[in-house]
Amino acid sequence: MDEELPFSVTIEVRDRCLCLHLQRAARAIARRFDDVLRPFGLTNGQFSLLMSLNRPAPPRMKEVAAVLAMDRTTLTAALKPLERRGMLQIEPDENDRRSRRLRLTPQGRAALAAAMPVWRATHEEIDGELAPADPEALRAVLRSLS
Numbered sequence: 001m002d003e004e005l006p007f008s009v010t011i012e013v014r015d016r017c018l019c020l021h022l023q024r025a026a027r028a029i030a031r032r033f034d035d036v037l038r039p040f041g042l043t044n045g046q047f048s049l050l051m052s053l054n055r056p057a058p059p060r061m062k063e064v065a066a067v068l069a070m071d072r073t074t075l076t077a078a079l080k081p082l083e084r085r086g087m088l089q090i091e092p093d094e095n096d097r098r099s100r101r102l103r104l105t106p107q108g109r110a111a112l113a114a115a116m117p118v119w120r121a122t123h124e125e126i127d128g129e130l131a132p133a134d135p136e137a138l139r140a141v142l143r144s145l146s
Contacts (some may be wrong), residue, residue, distance in 0.1 A: 013050040029126065036122050040115040041085075047115060049078055050108050053088060060093060067144060087111060 014020070032074075033044035042050070053059065057130035065075045066069045079102070082088050093099035127135040 033119070033122060036118045037115055038120070039095070040111055042111060042115060045078065046082060047112070047119065048086060049075075050082065050104060050112055053102050053104040053108070054112060057101040058091065060092075061100045063103060064102055082108070 028046050034045070037044060037047050039133065048068060049064070052064050061072060061075060063070050064070075070078070076129065079090065083090060083106070085103055089103040089105055091101050091103055094103050130138065
């Protein structure tokens with residue numbers, strides 16, 4: 001039997017649902033970073049993925065997937081266009097031939113270096129817009145949820 005939900009339930013979910021509010025905020029911030037990173041040929045997701053490779057030693061795919069909270073299939077799909085553009089290389093792990101390591105190329109490093117000033121400036125703007133809230137406290141709360 002179809003049960004009717006009163007409109008007041010819709011309003012309750014609209015006003016209370018953390019998932020909805022986090023998704024809306026995430027989409028708005030993602031669009032903003034997509035806009036400022038576009039001149040560098042990057043989306044916000046690609047910037048984050050490339051930045052996760054900026055380490056002393058090339059990380060394994062599993063490690064990158066964990067940092068980005070992605071499953072391996074989604075990560076593999078996200079890697080392909082960056083690999084085609086020469087921004088990263090996928091290499092077999094010398095210690096485990098079944099594993100792959102991800103190496104940031106000089107072209108990928110150059111794209112990140114060029115984008116960093118804009119990334120920082122955009123974060124400063126957003127942090128300023130969050131006032132009087134504490135941006136560091138917000139980041140800490142978000143980290144605790146993940």
